[in-house]
Amino acid sequence: MDLLQHLASGFQVSLLPINLLYCFLGVLLGTLIGVLPGIGPTAAIALLLPITFHVPAVSTIILLAGIYYGAMYGGSTTSILVNIPGEAASVVTCIDGYQMARQGRAGPALGISAFGSFIGGTLALVGLMFAAPAMARFAREFGAPEYTGLVCLGLSLLIYLGGGSIIKSLISALIGLALSFVGQDMFTGQDRFTLGMRELKDGIGLVPMFMGLFGISEVLINLEKTIAREVFATKIRQLLPSREDWGRAFPAMLRGTGIGFLLGVIPGGSAVIASFASYALEKKLSSQPERFGSGAIEGVAGPETANNAAATGAFIPLFALGIPSNATTAILLGALMLHGVRPGPMLMEQQAGLFWGIVASMYVGNVILLILNLPLIGLWVKILKVPYKTLFPLILLFCVIGAYSVEGSVFDVGVMLAFGVVGYVLRKMGFEGAPLVLAFILGPMLENSLRQSLIISHGSFLIFVQRPIAAACLLATVILFLTALVPFVRRKRELLADEA
Amino acid sequence: MRRWDRIASVVVLAFGGIVAFAALKMDLGSLNQPGPGFLPSGGACLLAVLSLVYVVLSFRRAPDGEESPWPKRHGARLIAVVASLALYCAALSSAGYIPATFVLMVILFLVADPGKWHAALVKAALSTAITYLVFEKLLMVQFPAGLLGA
Numbered sequence: 001m002d003l004l005q006h007l008a009s010g011f012q013v014s015l016l017p018i019n020l021l022y023c024f025l026g027v028l029l030g031t032l033i034g035v036l037p038g039i040g041p042t043a044a045i046a047l048l049l050p051i052t053f054h055v056p057a058v059s060t061i062i063l064l065a066g067i068y069y070g071a072m073y074g075g076s077t078t079s080i081l082v083n084i085p086g087e088a089a090s091v092v093t094c095i096d097g098y099q100m101a102r103q104g105r106a107g108p109a110l111g112i113s114a115f116g117s118f119i120g121g122t123l124a125l126v127g128l129m130f131a132a133p134a135m136a137r138f139a140r141e142f143g144a145p146e147y148t149g150l151v152c153l154g155l156s157l158l159i160y161l162g163g164g165s166i167i168k169s170l171i172s173a174l175i176g177l178a179l180s181f182v183g184q185d186m187f188t189g190q191d192r193f194t195l196g197m198r199e200l201k202d203g204i205g206l207v208p209m210f211m212g213l214f215g216i217s218e219v220l221i222n223l224e225k226t227i228a229r230e231v232f233a234t235k236i237r238q239l240l241p242s243r244e245d246w247g248r249a250f251p252a253m254l255r256g257t258g259i260g261f262l263l264g265v266i267p268g269g270s271a272v273i274a275s276f277a278s279y280a281l282e283k284k285l286s287s288q289p290e291r292f293g294s295g296a297i298e299g300v301a302g303p304e305t306a307n308n309a310a311a312t313g314a315f316i317p318l319f320a321l322g323i324p325s326n327a328t329t330a331i332l333l334g335a336l337m338l339h340g341v342r343p344g345p346m347l348m349e350q351q352a353g354l355f356w357g358i359v360a361s362m363y364v365g366n367v368i369l370l371i372l373n374l375p376l377i378g379l380w381v382k383i384l385k386v387p388y389k390t391l392f393p394l395i396l397l398f399c400v401i402g403a404y405s406v407e408g409s410v411f412d413v414g415v416m417l418a419f420g421v422v423g424y425v426l427r428k429m430g431f432e433g434a435p436l437v438l439a440f441i442l443g444p445m446l447e448n449s450l451r452q453s454l455i456i457s458h459g460s461f462l463i464f465v466q467r468p469i470a471a472a473c474l475l476a477t478v479i480l481f482l483t484a485l486v487p488f489v490r491r492k493r494e495l496l497a498d499e500a
Numbered sequence: 501m502r503r504w505d506r507i508a509s510v511v512v513l514a515f516g517g518i519v520a521f522a523a524l525k526m527d528l529g530s531l532n533q534p535g536p537g538f539l540p541s542g543g544a545c546l547l548a549v550l551s552l553v554y555v556v557l558s559f560r561r562a563p564d565g566e567e568s569p570w571p572k573r574h575g576a577r578l579i580a581v582v583a584s585l586a587l588y589c590a591a592l593s594s595a596g597y598i599p600a601t602f603v604l605m606v607i608l609f610l611v612a613d614p615g616k617w618h619a620a621l622v623k624a625a626l627s628t629a630i631t632y633l634v635f636e637k638l639l640m641v642q643f644p645a646g647l648l649g650a
Contacts, residue, residue, distance in 0.1 A: 167554050171512055174547040178519050178540065185536035192536055193522060216585075223578055224571040393608035396585065397601070397627060404592075405641045414589045421582060428569040429508045451534045459531030 003129060010356030014364050019062050019357065022055070026063040027365045030070020031372065035078055035380045036391070040088065041071035042328045043218045046210035047395075049335055050402040057339035058354045062361040064335055065315070068328050069121055069362065072271060072308045073369045076113035076300070077380050080106060089271035089307035092279045096292060096299030103295050111239040112297055113304040114373040116253050120305035121366045123257045124264070124312035129359060131265070132348070135320035139345035144452035145463050149473030151446045154323045156477040157267040159435050166484050169435045172426065176436035179204055180443025187451065199411045206334040208403040208416035209440070213433055214327070215399045216420025219392050221427060239374050241297070249301035252282050256305030263306075264313025267325035267438075274310035275303035312362065319343050319355060323442065327434040330441045504569055505558035513551040520544035580611050596646020597636070602628045 013019060033044040045064050052060040075090030080097035093113065100109040142150070159169040182193045183203030194200040241249065259281065260274040282302040283292045292299050314325045322344035324330040336343055341351060348355045403416040423433060457463035464470045523544055529535025571578065584607040592600045605624035613619060635641040 167550060167557060171547065171550050171554065174543055174550065175512075175515070177543050178515075178547065181523075181540045181543075188527075188536050190526065190536045192526065192540065193519070220578055220581065223581065224574050389612035393605055393612060393623075394627060396581070396608060397605060397631060400585070400588070400601075400604075401631060401635055401641070404643070405635065405639075408642055410589060410592050410644070413592065417582070417585050417589060420585075429504060430569075447539045450539060454531055454534050459533075461531075 003133075006352065006356045007129065007360060009353065010358075010360030011363075013058060013353055013357030014062065014361035019059055019361060020364065022059045022063040023066050023361045023365050024368055026066020027070035027073075027369050028372065030067035030072075031074035031369065031376075031380070032383065033067060034071035034074020034076075034090070035383060036386075040214075040218065041068050042331060043214040044071070045328060045331050045335075046207070046214045047398055047402055049207045049210065049331070049338070050405045052335060053338070053406070057336065057341050058357045060335055060339060061332065061354075061358050062365075064332055065358060065362065066365045068332070069308060069311045069365065070369060072121075072304075072311050073114065073117045073373055074380070075307075076117070076304050077110065077377065078384060080109045080113065080300070081381060082384060089275050089310075090304070091272070092275045092303045093300055095279070096294075096296050099293070099295035100297065100300065105295065107238040108241040108245050108297065109300050110377055111374065112241045112245060112249050112301050114239075114370060115241070116249065116256065116301045116305035117308040117373075118366055118370040119253050120257045120260055120308035121312055121369075122363065124261045124309035125359065125362050125366070127261050128312055128316055128362075132316045132320045132355075135316060136345040136348050139321055142345065142469065143467070144449040144456065145467045145470040146473070147445060147449040148453055149464065149467075149470035149477075150321060150323060151442045151449070152477045153473040154267040154317070154325070155435065155438060155442065156480050158325070158438055159432075160480045160484060161266065161270075161273060164430060164432050166481070168429075168431045172431045172433070173435035173439040176439030177443045177446070179209075179436075180440045181447075186444065186448060197411075199409065204440075205403075205406060205412050205415060206338065206441075207406045208412040209419050210331055210334065210437065211399050211403050212416040212419025212421075213423035213437065214331075215395065216416060217423030217427060217433075219395055219399075220420065220424040222388060223392065239377070245297050249297050252278070252298040252302035253305040255281060255285075256302040257309045260306030260309030261313040264310030264325070265316050267317065267323065270314075270326045271307035271310040274306040278302040278306035315358075319347055320345065322347075322445070324438060327437050330434070330437045333441055502558055506555060509551045509554040509558060512554065513548055516544050516547035516551055520548060577611055581608065584608065584611075592646075593644045594646055595644075596648050597643030598628060598632060599647055601631070 014023065029044065029048075030041065033041055045067055048064065048067070052063065055063070072089055076093045076097065079090040079093035080101050083094050083098040097109045097113065100106065139146075155173055159166060159173060178193075180203070182200055184190065184201055185192055191201065256274075256278040259278050260271070263274040263277060264271065279292075279299055279302060282296075282298045283289050286292065286296070286298065314329050317323045317325050318329045318333060320343075322333070322342065324333045333343060341347070341354065399416060399420075400413055403412045404410065406412060426433065426436070453463050454461075464474055520541055523537045523540035526537030526540070527535035528537045528541060584604055588600055588604045602624050605627050606620050609620035609623045610617070632643070636643050
């Protein structure tokens with residue numbers, strides 16, 4: 001009953017005209033970003049952060065969250081029509097989606113991916129409503145040692161599940177941690193690593209750093225390649241899938257929701273992994289696995305449902321623990337912090353309106369997306385024809401203005417450019433950006449809780465063993481890294497990374 | 501790639517060394533009362549150790565044709581974009597938003613479509629004017645006035 005009351009109050013917030021407008025803008029922009037190859041939701045959210053400074057916190061997150069899950073809807077359009085994924089979580093949709101388009105079934109492919117996205121997003125929201133408050137109640141008993149353990153486990157899971165080399169991801173995380181130390185020490189006020197620069201006293205700016213690492217570096221990477229976009233020349237008709245299509249796709253959607261939701265909650269278990277896992281499961285369960293790769297509708301429905309469910313599931317650790325599970329939610333955490341909101345176990349009590357307002361807005365957003373997506377497919381196809389060479393100078397100009405406008409500082413534009421080059425080099429060398437960003441965001445929490453724990457225990461590290469939750473988290477962290485050394489697990493991880 | 505992995509590991513090692521050196525000069529405190537240099541020095545030492553592991557692993561890995569991660573084509577395009585943005589940062593305060601942004605956009609549009617001067621000039625003028633009107637006049641962002649403000 002409480003839940004329904006909370007949800008009703010959430011709808012009162014989300015249905016305010018201003019919040020409806022932000023929700024609409026968010027999902028519209030998200031779909032556009034999902035449609036356009038060359039700019040992902042993480043970069044887009046980083047680019048839009050400065051604009052949200054004058055907007056209330058709840059409207060900001062409604063807008064930015066809308067971009068995140070909206071991009072999951074939009075990504076499938078390019079995968080199906082152009083065989084180029086609009087964003088990483090739609091890579092797997094190319095396999096069967098494009099084949100369906102080639103067989104003249106682009107309409108049902110687009111339709112089923114929109115319905116799948118809606119079902120995955122909406123069912124995962126129901127899960128979010130139950131799981132986030134339960135997790136927050138559990139986390140209320142947490143003290144400094146538990147947070148130390150949780151941060152370590154969160155980072156390790158991200159590194160472990162994120163694919164790629166564990167050593168490189170660990171190095172990435174430690175670089176992020178080192179960067180989080182720049183500025184004044186929170187206990188003593190002493191300057192650290194500021195190089196005598198006044199501008200660095202408050203630390204490295206979140207916005208210019210994120211815009212550089214994700215916005216500028218993405219443009220630089222895209223400048224290297226020529227993206228050929230040949231939109232499939234077919235008349236898109238009959239968007240509503242047939243009864244037979246539904247019969248094949250619906251069970252895949254339900255399984256996709258389950259996998260996506262669970263993988264979304266786990267740090268590192270991103271929408272990308274969820275979509276691959278769903279595809280692999282559908283192929284394994286199918287009585288005709290040979291159909292996969294030549295236009296099986298389950299190969300579109302499952303992954304498209306899973307990536308939306310994962311995007312929604314990722315909000316649970318963010319809201320309940322204040323621990324983001326991927327780069328995009330790390331930026332959302334940054335956005336909340338910039339507005340003076342500290343997500344964590346007390347958020348749902350102290351800022352119930354904000355939390356339930358955002359949850360309700362996601363229901364609204366999913367409905368808007370379903371309504372928007374199907375009739376606007378023709379428009380998205382037209383937008384797909386805008387060449388990247390016209391877009392990139394404008395994206396760069398937008399980055400420059402965004403970085404400058406936060407503090408009115410040219411120094412921040414320089415910081416953004418420097419991180420753009422660093423991000424480009426790291427990506428070229430195979431270093432993951434997500435552990436760096438997560439460690440940068442969680443660095444102060446880790447340092448604070450570690451130092452507090454040692455003060456409480458009078459310098460004894462045994463406190464992390466004596467407190468069961470902290471001990472369990474740290475033990476899980478150690479086990480994760482040890483299992484990564486087992487040859488079989490290592491090979492499996494490398495295989496998954498190659499596929500992703 | 502192996503060669504580049506080694507170079508990267510040396511860069512990371514140097515970075516870890518610098519952070520550790522600077523952190524060790526701070527007050528480390530004690531285990532009872534950790535100081536501002538406590539976690540940075542620990543983190544930097546761990547970073548240095550990992551970069552050494554990275555060096556060792558890059559030597560143990562089988563050569564993979566020494567494929568370079570850097571672009572063979574479009575390299576000049578990348579350098580032009582980064583250099584023009586760096587010059588823009590240096591010139592923004594003194595030149596002001598309108599002249600600096602106009603020049604930057606001309607360069608970027610020329611990088612996108614080499615030789616098409618007319619189109620670049622028109623697109624640069626339009627993008628500079630529109631962003632100036634929207635951000636400075638409508639959203640009250642105070643851009644540096646520079647030459648035009650004198």
